[in-house]
Amino acid sequence: MADGVLFEFLHMEMVSHVFKDQQSTNGEMNNKDRAVCTSVLEGMGFRVGQGLIERFTRDSPSFKDELDIMKFICKDFWTQVFRRQVDNLRTNHQGTYVLQDNKFVLLTQLSSGKQYLDDAPKYLAYSCGVIRGALSSLGLDSVVTAEVSLMPSCKFQVVIQKL
Amino acid sequence: MLMFCCCLLQNSELFTLTYGALVTQLCKDYENDEEVNKQLDKMGYNIGVRLIEDFLARSSVGRCQDFRETADVIAKVAFKMYLGITPSVTNWSPAGDEFSLILENNPLVDFVELPDNHSTLIYSNLLCGVLRGALEMVQMAVDVRFAQDTLRGDNVTEIRMKFIKRIEENLPAGDDQEERKMVFY
Numbered sequence A: 001m002a003d004g005v006l007f008e009f010l011h012m013e014m015v016s017h018v019f020k021d022q023q024s025t026n027g028e029m030n031n032k033d034r035a036v037c038t039s040v041l042e043g044m045g046f047r048v049g050q051g052l053i054e055r056f057t058r059d060s061p062s063f064k065d066e067l068d069i070m071k072f073i074c075k076d077f078w079t080q081v082f083r084r085q086v087d088n089l090r091t092n093h094q095g096t097y098v099l100q101d102n103k104f105v106l107l108t109q110l111s112s113g114k115q116y117l118d119d120a121p122k123y124l125a126y127s128c129g130v131i132r133g134a135l136s137s138l139g140l141d142s143v144v145t146a147e148v149s150l151m152p153s154c155k156f157q158v159v160i161q162k163l
Numbered sequence B: 001m002l003m004f005c006c007c008l009l010q011n012s013e014l015f016t017l018t019y020g021a022l023v024t025q026l027c028k029d030y031e032n033d034e035e036v037n038k039q040l041d042k043m044g045y046n047i048g049v050r051l052i053e054d055f056l057a058r059s060s061v062g063r064c065q066d067f068r069e070t071a072d073v074i075a076k077v078a079f080k081m082y083l084g085i086t087p088s089v090t091n092w093s094p095a096g097d098e099f100s101l102i103l104e105n106n107p108l109v110d111f112v113e114l115p116d117n118h119s120t121l122i123y124s125n126l127l128c129g130v131l132r133g134a135l136e137m138v139q140m141a142v143d144v145r146f147a148q149d150t151l152r153g154d155n156v157t158e159i160r161m162k163f164i165k166r167i168e169e170n171l172p173a174g175d176d177q178e179e180r181k182m183v184f185y
Helices: A004-026 A031-056 A066-082 A125-137 B002-029 B033-058 B067-083 B126-136 B174-184
Strands: A088-091 A096-101 A142-150 A153-160 B088-090 B098-103 B140-148 B157-166
Touching: A004 A031, A004 A125, A004 B002, A004 B033, A004 B067, A031 A066, A031 A125, A031 B002, A066 A088, A066 A096, A066 A125, A125 A142, A125 A153, B002 B033, B033 B067, B033 B126, B067 B088, B067 B098, B067 B126, B067 B157, B126 B140, B126 B157
Parallel strands: none
Antiparallel strands: A088 A096, A096 A153, A142 A153, B088 B098, B098 B157, B140 B157
16 A cells, blocks of 8 residues: 555656656747646546546445536545545536645645746646546546646636537 | 545555556657666656655654665565555675565556566666665665566566665755755755
C-alpha cells in the first residue's frame, strides 16, 4: 500500500520532466509548448482516472443522476484520491459544476507566494485529467479546467458535454 | 478500521496507476528501452534526494553505523513506510559492501504486463534512482540495479545494492540552500 507522499513526489517530478523535455527540444518555452505539456499531463491523468473508477465502483450501487455522480466525485472519490473532500460544490443545474478545494494536496508543497501562481496550472493539469477520466468511466463526457487565485485553494470547473 | 485500509489501498492504486501512465508515456517519447530506463533512473534520483528529508523527518532513525544497518533500515523502515512491504536482505558479499533486497511482490507491477517489444525495459527502475538519490544525501555513493524482475519471468524481484564510497560532506553555499528551499516548499 503505497504512501500518499510517494504520489505527490512522483507527480511533481512528472510535471518537471514533461516541461523540461519540451523545453530542451525547442530551446525555450512558448504558449504552444506549454499547451503541449499540459495536454500530455492531462492525457496521463485521464487514463488513470478511468482506471481508478474501474476499481472503486465494482461494489457500489449505480447513481441516480448527474448530480449524484458529482457528489460522489466530491466526497468518496476526492477523499480516496486527494485525501480530503471538496469544500464547496456549486452548479447551475445545466451541466456546469465548480468544485472548490481549499487545500489542494498537490499545491500544498508549493510555496504560497504570488510567484507560484503562474506555475500552478502546471500542477493541476494531471488532476484535471484524472477527474475527466473518472467521469468518463461513469458515463459522463466532460471538459475539466482548473484555476488558482489563492494558493493552495483551487477551483475545478467541470462542464458536462451533452451528446 | 476497514475504511482506513480501503483508503490505503486506493492511495496505492493512484501511485501505481500514475507510475504505469508515466512508463507508458516515456515509452512513447523515447525510442528504446535503454533510454526509458535511464529516464526512470534520473527521475527516481530527483525524487530520492527529496524523499530522504521526508523519511528522516518521519522515522526516528538516527545515523547508521555501517552498511548492514543501512540495509536493515532500507528494508524494514523505508520500504515499509513508503510501499507497505518488507523485502528481505540477503546475499551479502564477503566484503560486506554489497547485498540484495528480495521483494516477494512488487506493488509497482500489479496488473502490469510487459509487451513483447519491451523485453529490456526495467519497469521499476525508478526505485533504483530513488535509493541512489536518497543515500547520496546521507553521504553514501551506491550502485543500485535490478538483478531479477518478476515482470521478466523471474520468480522474485531482486535489487542489488553496492556501496561505492563515502561522500565528503559539502556544505552548500547559503544562496543555493535558500533556492532549494524555495522550490520544494
